[in-house]
Amino acid sequence: MLCNGPVSDKVRKRVEAAMARLDYRPNLAARRLRSQHTDTIGLIVSDIRNPFFTAVSRAVEDEAYRNGMRVILCNTDENPDKEAMYLRLMQEERVTGVIFAPTRQMVASIDPQALGFPVVMIDRVSADAATDAVVLDNRRAAAQLVGHLLQQGYRDIGGLFGNTSNTGMERHAGFSEALQQAGLAAPARFVAPSVEAAEQAVLQWLAEPARPQALLVSNGVLLLGAVRALKSAGLHWPQDVALVGFDNEVWTDLLGDGLTVVEQPVNEIGRTAMAMLLERLDEPERSQRIVVLQGKLVVRGSSLTL
Amino acid sequence: MLCNGPVSDKVRKRVEAAMARLDYRPNLAARRLRSQHTDTIGLIVSDIRNPFFTAVSRAVEDEAYRNGMRVILCNTDENPDKEAMYLRLMQEERVTGVIFAPTRQMVASIDPQALGFPVVMIDRVSADAATDAVVLDNRRAAAQLVGHLLQQGYRDIGGLFGNTSNTGMERHAGFSEALQQAGLAAPARFVAPSVEAAEQAVLQWLAEPARPQALLVSNGVLLLGAVRALKSAGLHWPQDVALVGFDNEVWTDLLGDGLTVVEQPVNEIGRTAMAMLLERLDEPERSQRIVVLQGKLVVRGSSLTL
DNA sequence: GTGAAAGCGCTAACAA
DNA sequence: TTGTTAGCGCTTTCAC
Numbered sequence A, B: 001m002l003c004n005g006p007v008s009d010k011v012r013k014r015v016e017a018a019m020a021r022l023d024y025r026p027n028l029a030a031r032r033l034r035s036q037h038t039d040t041i042g043l044i045v046s047d048i049r050n051p052f053f054t055a056v057s058r059a060v061e062d063e064a065y066r067n068g069m070r071v072i073l074c075n076t077d078e079n080p081d082k083e084a085m086y087l088r089l090m091q092e093e094r095v096t097g098v099i100f101a102p103t104r105q106m107v108a109s110i111d112p113q114a115l116g117f118p119v120v121m122i123d124r125v126s127a128d129a130a131t132d133a134v135v136l137d138n139r140r141a142a143a144q145l146v147g148h149l150l151q152q153g154y155r156d157i158g159g160l161f162g163n164t165s166n167t168g169m170e171r172h173a174g175f176s177e178a179l180q181q182a183g184l185a186a187p188a189r190f191v192a193p194s195v196e197a198a199e200q201a202v203l204q205w206l207a208e209p210a211r212p213q214a215l216l217v218s219n220g221v222l223l224l225g226a227v228r229a230l231k232s233a234g235l236h237w238p239q240d241v242a243l244v245g246f247d248n249e250v251w252t253d254l255l256g257d258g259l260t261v262v263e264q265p266v267n268e269i270g271r272t273a274m275a276m277l278l279e280r281l282d283e284p285e286r287s288q289r290i291v292v293l294q295g296k297l298v299v300r301g302s303s304l305t306l
Numbered sequence C: 001g002t003g004a005a006a007g008c009g010c011t012a013a014c015a016a
Numbered sequence D: 001t002t003g004t005t006a007g008c009g010c011t012t013t014c015a016c
Helices: A009-022 A028-035 A051-066 A080-093 A138-151 A166-181 A195-207 A220-233 A266-282 B009-022 B028-035 B051-066 B080-093 B138-151 B166-181 B195-207 B220-233 B266-282
Strands: A040-045 A070-075 A097-100 A119-122 A132-136 A157-162 A188-191 A214-217 A242-246 A260-263 A290-293 A296-298 B040-045 B070-075 B097-100 B119-122 B132-136 B157-162 B188-191 B214-217 B242-246 B260-263 B290-293 B296-298
Touching: A028 B028, A028 B080, A040 A051, A040 A080, A051 A070, A051 A266, A051 B070, A070 A080, A070 B051, A070 B070, A080 B028, A097 A266, A119 A266, A132 A138, A132 A266, A138 A157, A138 A166, A138 A214, A138 A242, A138 A260, A138 A296, A157 A166, A157 A195, A157 A220, A166 A188, A188 A195, A195 A214, A195 A220, A214 A220, A220 A242, A266 A290, B040 B051, B040 B080, B051 B070, B051 B266, B070 B080, B097 B266, B119 B266, B132 B138, B132 B266, B138 B157, B138 B166, B138 B214, B138 B242, B138 B260, B138 B296, B157 B166, B157 B195, B157 B220, B166 B188, B188 B195, B195 B214, B195 B220, B214 B220, B220 B242, B266 B290
Parallel strands: A040 A070, A040 A097, A097 A119, A119 A132, A132 A290, A157 A188, A157 A214, A214 A242, A242 A260, B040 B070, B040 B097, B097 B119, B119 B132, B132 B290, B157 B188, B157 B214, B214 B242, B242 B260
Antiparallel strands: A260 A296, B260 B296
């Protein structure tokens, strides 16, 4: 024990001996009750199996344990009822703070004041959110992908976005703006954030006569669905359709000549979220901050010139 | 509130009104301290980013929340010191029980009696473990893969295994036995359980003059390394080398004609582990049980006849 | 059916 | 420097 309070060596020895003899373990529930700090944070995401959240979670946990905190992980499946339930649980746990990737419905109604603990939103925010946040520069990232496709000569570009998160909306905005600026149409479709929904949507879209030459897909989960759709339709990229997306997952450089993606700084997102939470605890009254991180365009074969 | 104790409707109304008015939230720390049950389980795995553990964790959490329990997730990075640290933390939390994927060093030294809570091991066990466990039939699964390769005409088969887990040892045993029974050599290599270590090992192995015709790789993480090695060496399967492995990850059917793998029943593993823990809490004295689940051989192009 | 009181295992505050 | 005490917010028990 490194704790050097005002105790003589003799007493310390005696106490430590007793601790060892009795195999003593402090009771954290009692400590939390008495000291009124739980050293526990909540991490609420839609699904830990989404590799983006897996990676962010791991970074958050590392950072949390490094700061002597524990984390309670909650999966909401993009379900606002579950979100509300878990927020309530966090109150009952008297957590120190929460890191939260909310759905679109929830994002504006989160009130840290009412909740009783600070909240840092990750991945998803909106202008009217009342909390700190760390997000990707989604508009710019989407615009970068569009810019790259334009540069490669594509003109007929479609976008596929998730319909539950603000992130999807932001990426759609960046996508639309970039195409509008180029004087082009910006056909977009919105689907539930699942591999299956994306697969079906892409399958259908590409079977239509006016199918796009290139497809921008809004996240790693949907991108997997798109890849499955192309595979099952026997289509190849970039010949039949160019494909770009978000999230540099482990398999994106393994397929053919690789998929062009925007890589999110997942570790930095997790670390920053945790750091912001700690700063907020230090200074409860500081004004709200939103940290915007830049993605990294990783160009691979799926988007090159025909 | 559905709790119907011996209270009159009048009082109940009054109390519920007060709860609503004060926005009351029970303090779980206080409840745990007084009631002496935490309704919390620990889940200790090597790394949540390993998709096998991601999937199992999600299943465990769903099952836990369904039973009114919370779960504390710990990543050990296959480091015995971290394992010990987290077990100690679990004691301080007074957890109801722990689900644990231990390293080889740790597996035999876990004593639930001394720890003070029941333990269910997942993924990894040994004969001398003193706890309940749920595992894959690793020997049989490895033997199945070998059998499949033999049937496809391969004779020169190498095996790559992780060197920190008992699982790797079991799969190696099944691999060796199956090849010995066929009167063939069973060249095997052991590496740290990381993508990079596997990539390097495979790269080196395939550069040797006596390189195998087929490679069996012991888990999804190593398999990814092997795929990267083949790709960077410009080798193709099954022509240059056949490839089979464990864990049916999302990308395994996307590469070329697909990778032949044994799929683990990840959801069932998680659910079963949780169920065994609950049963053990119900009947502390029942004898130790090990549930052995069967994998499913998924044959794809990477192992077909030349 | 209801209210009062004790005490879970700690920490913080105070007295010696 | 050390020992004592009160009390965190619940649940359990017991008296009414």
